[in-house]
Amino acid sequence: MSTRYVVKQGDYLAKIAREHGYTDFMAVWNAGENAALRQERESPNVLFPGDVVLLPDLGARHEDGQTEQRHHFVLKGNVLKLRLVVEDAFRTLVRDTNCDLDVGGRTNELRTDGDGRVELEIAKDTEQARFVLREADSVFNDTVLDIRVGELDPVSKLDGQVKRLINLGYLRKPVADRNAAEFLSAMQEFQCDHDLLVDGRCGPVTQAQLEKVHGS
Amino acid sequence: MAGELPGRIRRVLDLTIAGDHEEFPEQPVFAAPASPAESNRIRSSLFPRACFRFEDAVFQFDSSFPLFGQSFDAEPLKAILDENKGARLSIFGHADPSGDDEYNKVLSGRRAQSIFATLIRNVPIWRDLYVKHDTRGKDKWGLRSIQIMLNVVGAFEGAPDGSGVRIDGELDDPTREKLRRFQEDHGLAPAPLGPPPDRLLDATTFAALVEIYMNVLCLVDAAGNSLRLTNEDFLAQGEGKDGKGDIQGCSEFNPILVFSQQENREFQRNENHDIRNEANRPNRRVMVLIFRPGSRVDPRRWPCPSVKEGTAGCRKRFFRAIPGSAFQNGDVRRAPQAERREFGQTRDTFACRFYDRMVSSGPCEVIFLPALASWDVDEVESAPSVLTKDAPAEPDDPASSVPRGPR
Numbered sequence: 001m002s003t004r005y006v007v008k009q010g011d012y013l014a015k016i017a018r019e020h021g022y023t024d025f026m027a028v029w030n031a032g033e034n035a036a037l038r039q040e041r042e043s044p045n046v047l048f049p050g051d052v053v054l055l056p057d058l059g060a061r062h063e064d065g066q067t068e069q070r071h072h073f074v075l076k077g078n079v080l081k082l083r084l085v086v087e088d089a090f091r092t093l094v095r096d097t098n099c100d101l102d103v104g105g106r107t108n109e110l111r112t113d114g115d116g117r118v119e120l121e122i123a124k125d126t127e128q129a130r131f132v133l134r135e136a137d138s139v140f141n142d143t144v145l146d147i148r149v150g151e152l153d154p155v156s157k158l159d160g161q162v163k164r165l166i167n168l169g170y171l172r173k174p175v176a177d178r179n180a181a182e183f184l185s186a187m188q189e190f191q192c193d194h195d196l197l198v199d200g201r202c203g204p205v206t207q208a209q210l211e212k213v214h215g216s
Numbered sequence: 217m218a219g220e221l222p223g224r225i226r227r228v229l230d231l232t233i234a235g236d237h238e239e240f241p242e243q244p245v246f247a248a249p250a251s252p253a254e255s256n257r258i259r260s261s262l263f264p265r266a267c268f269r270f271e272d273a274v275f276q277f278d279s280s281f282p283l284f285g286q287s288f289d290a291e292p293l294k295a296i297l298d299e300n301k302g303a304r305l306s307i308f309g310h311a312d313p314s315g316d317d318e319y320n321k322v323l324s325g326r327r328a329q330s331i332f333a334t335l336i337r338n339v340p341i342w343r344d345l346y347v348k349h350d351t352r353g354k355d356k357w358g359l360r361s362i363q364i365m366l367n368v369v370g371a372f373e374g375a376p377d378g379s380g381v382r383i384d385g386e387l388d389d390p391t392r393e394k395l396r397r398f399q400e401d402h403g404l405a406p407a408p409l410g411p412p413p414d415r416l417l418d419a420t421t422f423a424a425l426v427e428i429y430m431n432v433l434c435l436v437d438a439a440g441n442s443l444r445l446t447n448e449d450f451l452a453q454g455e456g457k458d459g460k461g462d463i464q465g466c467s468e469f470n471p472i473l474v475f476s477q478q479e480n481r482e483f484q485r486n487e488n489h490d491i492r493n494e495a496n497r498p499n500r501r502v503m504v505l506i507f508r509p510g511s512r513v514d515p516r517r518w519p520c521p522s523v524k525e526g527t528a529g530c531r532k533r534f535f536r537a538i539p540g541s542a543f544q545n546g547d548v549r550r551a552p553q554a555e556r557r558e559f560g561q562t563r564d565t566f567a568c569r570f571y572d573r574m575v576s577s578g579p580c581e582v583i584f585l586p587a588l589a590s591w592d593v594d595e596v597e598s599a600p601s602v603l604t605k606d607a608p609a610e611p612d613d614p615a616s617s618v619p620r621g622p623r
Contacts, residue, residue: 012249045248083250089262090517122249131245131258137302139260141510145245152248152256163246169261172240172577179541185569188536192569193519200538215255216248 002033007051012150013044014080014124020055025124026078031056041154046216048154082129082149083119085215086112088139089169091193097138102130109134122149155211161202164214165190178202220560223267223579227292231284233269234292235579262513264505265303266296267580270331272500277493278354280326280345281361282334283368284433290335291436293504294443302509306451306462307332308571309523310503312496313468313550314489315352317527322350325465325523331502332463334430335445339423346422347414359415360385365429366394372432373401387415398425451507456515458522465523469530470566471499471550472559472581480552498583505574519570533570558583 005016017025028034029044033054041047082103086094093116101108101120112118122129129147133140153160158178165171170186177183184200191198194209202210222238240263247256274284284290297303309328311320326345333341346357360383367380381390387409399406399421407418417425434443447454452461473496475483483492521529534546546567559565560582566572575581 014249043248043251043254045251045254081250082247083255084245084247085255085257087257087259088512088514089260090513091259092514092517117255119250119255126249129247137510139510139512141302141508143242145242145258147245147247149247149249151244151246153246166243167245167247167256167258169259172243172261172263174243181543181563184538184541184543185535185573189533189569189573192532198536200536200541200543213257215257216250 001057002031003055005053005055007047007049007053009049010127010148010150011047011049013047013053014078015126015150016053017055018124022055024078028053028055042211043216045150046152046154046160048157048160080122080124080126081119082122082126082147083117083215084131084147086116086118086133094133094139098134100130100132100134103128126150152216155207155214158202161187161207161210164210167214221579221582222577225579225582226295228584229289229292230287231271231274232289232292233271233580233582233584234266234296235268236266236296237264237578240577260511262507262511262574264574264578265300265508266506267575267578268293268296268504268506269580270502270504272497274502275327275330275500278323278350278352279357280323280330280350280355281357281364282327282330282433283364288436288438290434290443294436296506297443297445297449300506300509303449304451304453304507304509304511305445305449306505306507307464308470308503308505309463309465310470310499310501311465311468312493312499313471313474314492314496315468317467317469319351321465321467321527321530322523323355323465324467325463326350326355327502328463328465329459329523331504332450332459334433335443336447336449337427337430337444339426342426343419343422347416356413358385358413359387359391359409362395362409362415362417362425363391365425366391366398368432369398369425369428370394372428387412395421451511451513452515452518453512456518456522458524460520460522461513461515461518463523464520466520466568466571467527467530468499469527469534469546469550469568470571472501472565473498473583474550474557474565475552476556477552477554479556503575503580505578530568534567535569535572 013029014025017028022028025044029038031054033056037051037053041051088094094112095114095116097112099110099112099118101110101118103120103122103126108120110118110120126149129149131145131147132142152163155161155164162171162174162183165186166174168190170190171182175183187202188198188200190210191206194213196206196209223236225233225235227234245256245258248254274282307328309324311324329341330345346361349356363381363383370379381394395409396406402424404421404424407421410416431442435441436443450462454462456462482488519529519533535543535549537543537545537548544564549564550567557565563576
C-alpha cells in the first residue's frame with residue numbers, strides 16, 4: 001500500500017522522501033505509482049503545490065530516518081546538490097570568483113569555475129542557503145542572496161515563469177497576473193534576448209527555452 | 217504630478233532634476249535542488265538606483281552644445297555619487313518628435329556624447345562634435361560656441377562685467393582680442409581661428425578652453441570645486457566602440473509628453489512650429505541613470521546601438537502588441553492618440569521596452585514645466601506666456617549668469 005502525500009510550496013522529492021523515512025528518493029520517483037507525476041513534472045526537484053506523490057512500500061529499503069545521516073547509506077547518484085551558475089546582467093559568466101555559500105549554519109568557501117558554476121552537496125531537508133560573491137566590485141555588489149531551496153515551480157506555471165524571470169534579472173518583484181505590464185515586458189525582453197518570437201506569451205517554446213536557460 | 221511616479225525627487229534645479237529610484241528588497245533566489253543535469257542560473261539585475269536629468273534648456277534647438285552651470289546644476293549628481301560610492305552610470309539622450317527618427321537618433325546621440333564628454337573632460341569627443349555636424353547640418357557648433365566659451369571662461373577667471381563678446385558667430389575685433397587674451401593668460405601660442413565656416417581653433421587652444429569650460433559646467437560649489445568623472449564610472453567603462461553601453465541616443469522613441477491627435481494636427485501647420493517646439497521642450501532631455509556599485513556590462517552584449525549606429529537596434533527592443541491585452545506596440549505608444557498623454561500619468565508613452573523597464577521605477581521622467589494643457593491651439597498666435605516664462609534667455613551674455621571662480 002502506498003501513502004498519498006500532497007506537495008506544499010518548498011517541497012521537493014528528496015525532502016519529502018526523507019521526511020517519510022526513505023533513503024533513496026529516486027526509488028520513490030521511479031516507483032510505478034508515480035508514473036503520472038513523472039509525466040507531468042520533468043524533475044523530482046521541481047514540483048508544484050497540490051501535486052500528489054505516492055509513497056510506495058519499499059520493503060527493505062525503507063529505513064529509519066536516523067540512520068540516513070550516515071554517508072555510506074547514501075546511494076551514489078542520489079546525492080543532492082545545490083548548483084548555481086552566476087552571470088552578470090547581460091549573460092557574461094562570473095568565472096573563477098571566490099564566493100561563500102552558507103548552508104545549514106555552515107559557511108563554505110567556494111569558487112566559481114570556468115563556466116561560472118558553483119556547487120555543493122546539501123542535506124535532503126535543506127530549505128535555505130545564502131550566497132555572496134566575495135570579490136570586491138562584484139556584479140552583485142556584496143549583496144547576500146537569500147536562496148530558497150525547493151521554491152522553484154514548474155515552468156508550465158505562471159509562478160514558475162515569474163520565479164525564473166526574477167532569478168534571471170528580468171523582473172524585480174513577483175506578479176500574480178500574466179497580463180501584468182511588468183510581466184509582459186519582462187517576457188518580451190527575455191524572448192528578444194534569446195531570439196524567440198517576441199509575443200510576451202510564455203508558450204511551450206518559450207517555456208522550454210526559459211527552463212533551459214535557467215538550468216532547471 | 218511627481219507623486220504619480222515611484223521613488224523620490226531629491227532636487228529640482230534650473231536645468232537638472234535628480235531623484236532616487238524606488239527601493240526594492242532584493243528578491244530571493246528560487247532554487248531547485250539539483251540532479252547532475254540541473255542548475256540554477258542567477259543573473260545580476262540591472263535596475264537604476266537613481267536618476268539625473270539634464271533639461272532641454274541646457275541646449276539650444278537643434279544643437280548639442282551645452283550651456284549650464286548657473287546654479288551648480290551638477291551638484292545633485294555629485295551628491296548621488298557620494299552616497300553610492302562606486303555606482304556606475306549610463307547616459308541616454310532624447311529628442312522630440314519633430315524631424316525623422318534617424319535624424320533624431322543622431323541629434324540625441326550627440327547630446328548624450330556632449331554631456332558624457334563634459335563629465336569626463338574628454339576634449340577629443342568635443343572636437344569631433346565641433347568638426348562633424350549632424351546629418352542635416354543644423355547642429356554646427358561653430359564660432360558661436362567659441363564665443364560662449366570665451367565669455368564663460370573669462371568671467372570664471374575674473375574678467376570684469378561687460379567684457380564679454382557678442383555671441384553672433386561673427387569674427388570681429390572683440391572676439392579676436394578675447395581669444396588673444398585667453399591664449400596669453402594661459403601661456404599659449406597666439407594661433408588664429410581657422411577659416412569659415414567652422415572657424416576651428418588650433419588643438420592646443422581648443423583643449424585649454426574646453427577643459428576650463430567643462431570645469432565651469434560641472435561646478436558644484438562656490439569654492440570652484442567641480443564634478444569630474446572617468447570612464448571607469450560608467451557601465452561599460454569606456455571599453456565599447458563609440459561609447460557603447462555608456463552613452464546612447466534614444467531618438468524620439470521615448471517621449472514623456474505625447475500630444476493629442478488634434479494638437480498634433482494644429483502643430484503641423486508651419487505657423488505653429490515655434491509653439492510646438494516650446495511645447496515639446498520636456499521631451500528634449502538627457503537622462504543619466506545611476507546603477508548600483510559593481511554594475512558593469514560587456515558592451516558587445518548591451519542592447520542599445522551606439523551613438524553612431526542607426527535605429528535598427530532600437531526597434532528590436534520596441535514593445536510588441538499583444539492581442540487580447542492592452543499592450544500596444546512601440547510605434548503606437550509613442551504616437552498621438554485621442555488624448556494628450558504624459559508618461560508620469562499614463563506610463564505608456566515609451567516605445568523602447570528596455571528603457572521603459574529601467575526608468576519605470578524612478579521619479580525623473582516627470583514634466584516640471586508649467587501646465588501646458590490649458591491653452592487653445594486655434595487662438596494662439598505666438599507662444600502664450602506660460603510657455604515663454606521659463607524659457608531660457610538667449611545666451612547673448614552668458615558671462616553675466618555664470619558663477620565666479622576664485623580670483
